[in-house]
Amino acid sequence: MIRSSTRLISFFLVMSVSILGMLSGCINSDKTTEYAENIVFTTLDGRTRSLADFAGKIVVLDLMAVNCQPCWYQMLELKKISENYSKNSVVIVSIDVWMNQETVDMINNMLDTFEQYGIVLDWIFGVDDSQGAIRTLYAPQGVPSLYLLDQKGNIYYSHVGYESYATLASKIDEKLK
């Protein structure tokens, strides 16, 4: 009798632990599995970020490089987005995808140069890994490569090369309606 009750208790214990484990797994992965393009990158101060962090907002993903003149012109268009849209609804993320030959210092120098002209690029900047994992998947054709991701992380617009503010804004507005 005692042996069977012990067995029953251990069975329930094992089951409860398993169910709890499964549930906790679901809770942890909930955010990332729901977010379609969960791109992970490193910020200029070395923190790991994920696009899933911006779930619920439209993400303007700008895959760029410092040694790319059109990318600098693109910054001016992105600046207009930064000025005209609330950060609660639209997030801009610029990721340098040529990190096999560029450095964080180079990005900071670029930001400083813009600042000298009174243009503060006040959005998130990050870097790809040195192997170019993001570049391989999302910018194989060159830079800048631009993506618009909806609130659930689905890419609904992409463009290779410089893109005007007007086009980007109209695409953003489509999703904000």
Added chain:
Amino acid sequence: MNIQFEKKAVLSGVIIAMIAILSSVVSAAPPTIGEIQVSPEAPAVQSSVTFTVDVTGEQIHGVYLFVQECNKNTGVCYTPQNTSMTEVAPGTYRATVSLTHGDATYITYAAIVHSEQGWQKTSDINRDLVPKSDGNTPTDNKTPAFELLLYVGAVSLVVLITFLYTKRK
């Protein structure tokens, strides 16, 4: 006597220190990078381009060339090529780069020098590329084109008709 000796010692010390500072300043001068020569001067799309640059200075560890192909119309730039330049004569460095992108309209290039004083990069220079000829442009008349075949066909037809006409008579 001792005071004079001390004065001399101090003076010579100061002179030695000044020479040392001066020589260190001289040796710390960064290398001078000359103008980058491009050959051909008007490079074509998807061609080989040779870059030559003169670098003067001491303790140069390496000279590198940065070349990037871009398209002015689409505003896109392709992954740049970083090539090590070879010293072909004392102080003269050269590298040949193959341009690979068919839709590129210009290149951006710069020389990067690694010396004892660190890294030094020239400013980026842009140069337009000559578009690739498709064989039908008016300037390309070196090879027979499709028009020649039409001409030969037309002449043959005239000869055949004339031959048949004279034979029937």
